[in-house]
Amino acid sequence: MRLTNHLNQLRRVLVLGIALVMMFIPMGGALTAPDDHAGPAPSVGLVCETDPNATFTLSALPGYISMADGNTIFMWSYGVGRDDFQFPGPVLCVNEGQTVTIVLHNDLPVPTSMVFPGQVGVMANGVPSAAQFDGSGKLTSLAQTVAPGGSITYSFVASRPGTFLYQSGTNPGIQVQMGLHGALVVRPALGANFAYNDPETEFDPEDEYLMMLGEIDPLLHQAIERGETFDMRNYKARYFLINGRTFPDTLAPNYASWLPTQPYGSLAHIYPYDPVTNPLPALSRYIGVGTEIYPFHPHAFNSDIIGRDGFPVKGPGGENLWEEKFSIPIGPVQTTDALWSWRDTENWSDTNPVPIDIPSDQNLTFGLFWGGTPYLGNTDTLPTGTTTFNQCGEFYHIAHNHALQQITGWGVVLIGQVTFTRIDPPLPNNCP
Template identity: 20%
Template sequence: MGGVGIGPTGPGGNGTTAQGGGSFRVQCPTTTPLHPTAISNSAPGTPLTEAAEPAYTGPAVTPETVGGQSLSYTLNGGTVKCQEISGGDGYSTMADGNQIFMFSFGPLSGMDLIKNGQAGTLFAADFNNYYNEPNQPAVAAAPNDTPDPTYDPKRANSLNGGIADPGTIMEIGVLNGNIPAPLMAFDEDDEFFLTLSNVGMIMRPDLFEEHTVHFHGYPNASSYYDGVPDATWAINIGGSATYYYVAPDAGTYFWHCHITPPEHLQMGMVGQLYVRPRQNREPAGTNLYNAVAGSATSGTFGSLPGPGMQSDLRTACPGTGTTPAAGYTYGASGSIDILCSAPIPLADTGAVQVAGAKYAYDDGDGSTRYDIDVPIQIHGFDPNFHFVGMTFNPEGFADMKDKYFLLNGRSYPDTISAPSTNPGYAGLTPNAPAQDPTSNAIGTEDSDGLTRYSQPLPTLITLHSSPANGPSRALLRIADLDVTEYQTLASLGIPMTVVGFNAKLLRDQAGNNLFIKTNSITLGGGESLDAILDATGVPPGTYFLYTPNLDHLSNDAENFGGLMTEVVVVN
């Protein structure tokens, strides 16, 4: 894979302030054979958004010469995206005030985005606009600002760019752990380069822990990048490696370290990941059904006959004895692969793409449309296991018993952590310790005396009863990474519509949607689902998303809180 990485001597290097040496290496090519056209950013201080993603207009077979060899690629749009994380340790604060030690991943790119509750995944142009700030971004505001020794005042400031300098990686990466781990989000057909640097655990210098990244349930093409140490490599302290993925199927996934999974998951090395569908990138006015059902190799995209997702071998859903180019029908004429990427709906509903619309899947009928993403990671902490893990070898896995039940690393009431600007909470004083009033991130004072924002993601959901006034449909991207318990979430007053389970659209082989309208969902560790919460016509007020398992509505010995958040409906 060609392209340019960032580093002390490369085009993205830190100039005269860079420190050489070390085993850290960061890779983020601007172009590849699958994405030969670079996407630039004319305003490098502001990261590109989804709007910069190339449109999807059907597959295009493109010949190229690489290394003197003639090759052909099926191109479907998308681009190159990158992210950088550290593997180490850190602290978080539970809702009862107890500080918890963690093994954890932390952000080394997209740091301002992550602090503000967004994914840290960047277009290559933004990632390679390397980090350059006078103060460390993960550290709380004045008077705790910590100068960055590699800051270059001659260059423009950059809050989100990747970090290539070994000294800066250590300065920022040590004790920079987040719970949940840095959020990742990219688009179907993207190429994703993820660099993990193992900075070691300052609180446990006796441990020589390796780390990996495993995308759980993700249809990865190569075990080499799967992060399971039995089948591939792991990263030692002081080293880094770049994982490579092609984004195949839309849906909600999650990721974790696969070294001694019960221990590292319990200790906090868990994060969320979601893939946005091609359907988001279709030009406005495109017939959604035709874009999915199209199976021709030529013609007009969005019309039949014409090219579409059935023209691409990767996403086609052919029946027995048929080929994507020849088309297919459901039912008796062929057995359809229920795990295929783009199942055609039963009929053309006439739905067309609206500029800016979002969908959970390539549904072809608009049935998974929503307004805002709400990633929710269910997890639990056993404080005894974490205390023992900070001081000496951990207790036996069979003795784990969670006493903190977490949504995005927080228990209620810290799950809401609303600033006064929230329309549902005018005048509310931030309720969490060391909470940043702008971003809602919660900070914890670490063993070096610095406060770092280790819990950046609240779970407060604000929706509008009238779609004309603002977002009314939230896609709850729920993943359960609990090690010891099944978990149930219930919604009082606003039913949930489950549209996907384990990153698969709920649709049968005949094209019927099998969506589930319910007031509660139950997940075990290692499962995910997509549920739409629609507040259209719902009376304004405060509603609750909570667990009916009453023993999980507590914060350790504090008989209050636990696995709960609020949904605020305004006009």
């Protein structure tokens, strides 16, 4: 499809979906971080669960989440401590070289376990974590299980930095789909502002984002809630999520009060690249927790792919082999680290206008984020009766899965894997 067609199609989709957006766009709403966080969580960006000794208590719990079409989905996921169901599980952030200890309580009605793809030497209750087989040699679990009501302790040394995930190792086709998964971030010895032990991987710690892409077959979840079996040959994902939310909830702040069990937003909120005042890129940590490869792409910039599955993208001589990508394919159980910035390449402004005649407002179709001019930091009068959520001439660009059936939710257009990048004019600005 030609780019202009694609853009026109997206523009139509956006106009259709914009009525949904206007109900949810974050306007600086109050945040309530959970009690177990040391301070208030940032309204956007990665939210870390940390502990000085890298020791965490998690519970595998049942709970509910809501979809943007109003549906409610029964889930299994992880909560911090002995309750506090949340989906996805908490982002565990640890330092390279630390011994990570996770005490898992099983409050589900079935045996479960945890596996840590990319980690080596994982211990379960003091013995090596290992696949389990029944008497006839049939695989029953990828790790030792913990019975309902019981607990188990995992430990491993976080031996290398990167983006990883943890998930259920027992009946994963059901349990991972039910929601038993979360992110693990290992900070390099070089420092928390670096993705890897490489000075070139420095990022702006205010611009670190989790992008966990997953999916839900609601009929599977309904069957599990009812205690029925589910024939996986009938599996068909209907909802597609970023960080456990559907669009436009993806834009809502972290810990939005109206999404009490879905704490993680995915709106990226940045300033334009500037070699002096804003030289460092943003870091997005992508994780696939679905069943297929999602071709994700943020509009308006390319991303440098600097790591995959917790390995820096380097050649045999240690040279960086970063790929500059527009579309970023994210496969199941795969992680991808991407550095990016937004550049005001042409510096269009009132005094450096775009070299075309801009149609009058009456001849434009514009969304609720239009500030009245095409210039960053500018606003202008809009036609009487127009609603705008533009605050200070900031820009919004869509970031979405390019498998367009996966930006839907059970047939409803534009409630799938979609989020936005918000670009504010450089400081000082008039933005709230």
